[in-house]
Amino acid sequence: MTGAGTDHSRENVAGGPAIILVRPQLAVNIGMCARAMANFGLSDLRLVAPREGWPREGRFKDEAEAAAAGAVHLLASAKLYATLPEAVADLNFIWATTARERGQCKRVATPAQAMPENAARLALGERQGILFGPERTGLANDDIALADAILTFPVNPAYASLNLAQAVLLTGYEWFQAAHNAEAPFQLADYSPPAPREMILSFFDYLEGELDRSGFFRPAGKAPVMRRNLRNIFHRMHLSEQDVRTLRGMVVRLVEGPRALVTRRADDHQD
Amino acid sequence: MTGAGTDHSRENVAGGPAIILVRPQLAVNIGMCARAMANFGLSDLRLVAPREGWPREGRFKDEAEAAAAGAVHLLASAKLYATLPEAVADLNFIWATTARERGQCKRVATPAQAMPENAARLALGERQGILFGPERTGLANDDIALADAILTFPVNPAYASLNLAQAVLLTGYEWFQAAHNAEAPFQLADYSPPAPREMILSFFDYLEGELDRSGFFRPAGKAPVMRRNLRNIFHRMHLSEQDVRTLRGMVVRLVEGPRALVTRRADDHQD
Structure with missing residues (x-):
């Protein structure tokens, strides 16, 4: 004993x-x-x-x-x-x-x-x-x-x-x-720290700016509630820093279209 | 829903x-x-x-x-x-x-x-x-x-x-x-209500009286603590009314010895 x-x-x-x-x-x-x-x-x-x-x-x-x-x-x-x-x-x-x-x-x-x-x-x-x-x-x-x-x-x-x-x-x-006192034998993989709110808000600013430019927020009277709903969708994801970088990169591509492959081909020709 | x-x-x-x-x-x-x-x-x-x-x-x-x-x-x-x-x-x-x-x-x-x-x-x-x-x-x-x-x-x-x-x-x-909210699918069998404390104390009085008579509580100075220990053993059992009746019957037989079969045999002879 x-x-x-x-x-x-x-x-x-x-x-x-x-x-x-x-x-x-x-x-x-x-x-x-x-x-x-x-x-x-x-x-x-x-x-x-x-x-x-x-x-x-x-x-x-x-x-x-x-x-x-x-x-x-x-x-x-x-x-x-x-x-x-x-x-x-x-x-x-x-x-x-x-x-x-x-x-x-x-x-x-x-x-x-x-x-x-x-x-x-x-x-x-x-x-x-x-x-x-x-x-x-x-x-x-x-x-x-x-x-x-x-x-x-x-x-x-x-x-x-x-x-x-x-x-x-x-x-x-x-x-x-x-x-x-059994806990799960392992926890979250590839832990990426949760994004600081500043980083998420900066992403929102960029995203909403692009959506505004593309005419997403219509009718104009509904824009405030549409923005709030959109922000709440993203907040529910508990975004990590890596998540925010991934989402931002995704929107960039959607807005700008394919990377300028021409430039790279030009480089290839220089070889 | x-x-x-x-x-x-x-x-x-x-x-x-x-x-x-x-x-x-x-x-x-x-x-x-x-x-x-x-x-x-x-x-x-x-x-x-x-x-x-x-x-x-x-x-x-x-x-x-x-x-x-x-x-x-x-x-x-x-x-x-x-x-x-x-x-x-x-x-x-x-x-x-x-x-x-x-x-x-x-x-x-x-x-x-x-x-x-x-x-x-x-x-x-x-x-x-x-x-x-x-x-x-x-x-x-x-x-x-x-x-x-x-x-x-x-x-x-x-x-x-x-x-x-x-x-x-x-x-x-x-x-x-x-x-x-799973509980066990069944509970205590043959549920006998817990004995009222009065019934248990009455059993203790009887038991301790018999033990006193048979010289169990020795030396005399230890008798109070021996009584307390004995009572605590029985209290830990959460005795039901039926339990107290069973224990009391057990002590009665230990004290009085076998039932007087002679009396019954005498009855038999009267038949």
């Missing part, structure tokens, strides 16, 4: 909550869960009595590893347990995922509600785990009775079937956002 | 933003995207030049429909376009999904940041679309140039590869939460 209060150290949250697959039916789904975990930096995978056996060996090994794609290291470090109580023995707080109300009087939360709490608890040194049931049936009531609270997913009630790896993916996604 | 301001009518948000798969490579992935859309109530699927052809016919039809599971209706209503400009012609605002910075000076947002804005725009009657590129390469720069802004996913930088259906799933998940 290295921190308290708001000291969310990277060490504590690094591995995230344990993902505990209870009696998963298909090895290929274990592989897909490993991949989803890797996407969001989860690393503690626990398997309780997988029906097709230990995905690191046996006849479903290749399927599981193909589904895990680049996350085979998570299959390699997964832990195998015969029973759920053994799998959760070292944990302090346990969530049970269910798709429907299961007749047990426990707190119910969505991943968006639960994961910020999870991140805070992990930062305090608490160990958390999240239970996912077998593909066809979900967790048994006795599995759920081992949990502190219920985690459920806000889905379209007309089509509520999330598969196992999708449920792990959404859980990991919310975990990662909560643990890392 | 039926509403303005905060009038988020169900009609407007029902179908959600268009999901536009640009040159998807595998029909099976189109099916998985349809399934992910159905999970979160998205219904406007558009396909631009799918490499394996139209998933409603041809040799990849069965694969696509199996992957769509119960969401075949979305494949049936999907629209096919030869080019991206045709696919986005009726839209007002377009997001381009990319996994990395792509050298285009556009606003960048995560789904959690973008979808509340999307829901608000749709409620005003604006039509939105989200572009997803081919599996291997992602969107081309010319595709991205058609978009208003960039959507990207906060993922573990060490393992950032989301597949196509996963990206659609996370987008749909955030859309559904934003559009429906």
Whole structure:
């Protein structure tokens, strides 16, 4: 336990909550869960009595590893347990995922509600785990009775079937956002500073001068409102300095026509 | 356009933003995207030049429909376009999904940041679309140039590869939460009202009386702090009326031992 209060150290949250697959039916789904975990930096995978056996060996090994794609290291470090109580023995707080109300009087939360709490608890040194049931049936009531609270997913009630790896993916996604105050991994490309208003107004003066000359502002009585509308269109663009230079160059060409190629040809002839 | 301001009518948000798969490579992935859309109530699927052809016919039809599971209706209503400009012609605002910075000076947002804005725009009657590129390469720069802004996913930088259906799933998940102010689809089961404090205090009086009699509070100087600690343990449980009845019954049995079966046997003999 290295921190308290708001000291969310990277060490504590690094591995995230344990993902505990209870009696998963298909090895290929274990592989897909490993991949989803890797996407969001989860690393503690626990398997309780997988029906097709230990995905690191046996006849479903290749399927599981193909589904895990680049996350085979998570299959390699997964832990195998015969029973759920053994799998959760070292944990302090346990969530049970269910798709429907299961007749047990426990707190119910969505991943968006639960994961910020999870991140805070992990930062305090608490160990958390999240239970996912077998593909066809979900967790048994006795599995759920081992949990502190219920985690459920806000889905379209007309089509509520999330598969196992999708449920792990959404859980990991919310975990990662909560643990890392997730911002987009990159921001604006080729950042050009916003143009000073003086530069934009100078462009307007030039543009409106040319439009005036070309008879755009008609009837004359409408000219003030036409100018205002035009300026508002450009202001909405949050123009950068480079944008203003580009637009100005564009209007110059429209007004003046093609560059005087003749001059250059004359130069060519001098060679 | 039926509403303005905060009038988020169900009609407007029902179908959600268009999901536009640009040159998807595998029909099976189109099916998985349809399934992910159905999970979160998205219904406007558009396909631009799918490499394996139209998933409603041809040799990849069965694969696509199996992957769509119960969401075949979305494949049936999907629209096919030869080019991206045709696919986005009726839209007002377009997001381009990319996994990395792509050298285009556009606003960048995560789904959690973008979808509340999307829901608000749709409620005003604006039509939105989200572009997803081919599996291997992602969107081309010319595709991205058609978009208003960039959507990207906060993922573990060490393992950032989301597949196509996963990206659609996370987008749909955030859309559904934003559009429906998503709460958990069910709440506490078998709701028993929280016990009035009087009932809890009466239980404490009984429990502490029995513990006092059995010599639990030793040494005597520690008794006040021991009582306080014990009360705090029970208060943390947010006991319901039923919980208090259960706990009281439990203590009664521990104190009094097994029910007097002898009495019942005597009754039996009278029969």
